[in-house]
Amino acid sequence: MVDNETITFNFQGLFFYRGRVALYAILKALGIGPADEVAIQAFTCLAVPEGVMATGARPLWIDIEPNGFNMDAKDLDRKLTPNTKAIVVQHTYGIPAAMDEIEKVARAHNLPIIEDCCHTLASTYRGRRVGTFGVAAFYSFEWGKPVAVGIGGAAVINDDELRQRVANAYQHYTFPGFKRTLRIQLQYHAFRLLYRPSLYWPVRTLFHTLGNLGLAESNYNPVNTNGIAEDFRLRMAPVLQKRLHKKLQRLKSLNQHSQKISAYYQEHIQTGAVVHPPVPADAHVIFARYPLITHDKRKLLLEAQKANVEMADWYATPVHPLSGESLSLVHYAQGSCPNAEKRGREVITLPTHFNVREKDAERITNFLNNLR
């Protein structure tokens, strides 16, 4: 069990505009650039290859485990090349990756591990908190994450020398301008005012529309293949950092809430329509969202929308939200990670965040259990 009392977060003062910018800063400090490859898992979002590609390096796509959501150490071992310079390990939905096996491969090839902790601050694996296994970890605080402040990211570096290098570079990062910060703030407060689990679908549609119109800061910009976008030179705005520190004081209750809601799903969702996620032995999971496997994802999502039940589709593709031809923008070859592609066709996720009350979890559960 995690002793939540001991969860104190010593972020090291390295707060970036987004999680992907923190990843970029870590990779740069590792000396990674053009002609290099960074191993990352398929079944992720565009943010990760964007962070890699901003350095000039290429993503090397690794498949996920046949029955899980995280990197398959065997596929990693198979695919590494002499050009691979680092491994990014994602703890998808907060479920810790199989660190033992991945560390073995990393050690054999003398490669640094960077942990993608965007979905969890608190899950543990063999009694150790995620984010403490690699040379560095990065975090995200945007809308869908366990601690949401608007938009933001952080790096935590476990190696003194590397930390010094990231800190030196950080001196040259600047704060986003007033207008951009104001827009993030307005969006944050609008979302807080509007959102409740029963309004998930209309609010989602509204924000997608605003994002497409360029009126809201969207998660996915057009893939930038030429040069470094301005975002990759920015820190997190001071007002957002302040909100983050305030929210971190409530981390214990945020975690407990997530545990309570996911335990409710685990216990009460009993239907042939969905399969519960496998959780590794020796792991303690704080779910960012609770994933379920279904054989008719499209139909389930449509019915959930009709019934106004919160249910997300991510990740729907190996590099969400890219599909088809556009996957080649991030050098993903279709068919190269079959487990990730399959999982994308069959996963849906349920909310575990603070605004989900037990009666919401009950409504979601009843909806699933009553499916024909």
Ligand SMILES: *Cc1c(COP(=O)(O)O)cnc(C)c1O
């Ligand atoms: C959200 C997320 C990121 C980073 O997102 P930013 O928008 O750059 O903060 C990275 N990896 C995963 C798995 C994520 O879910």
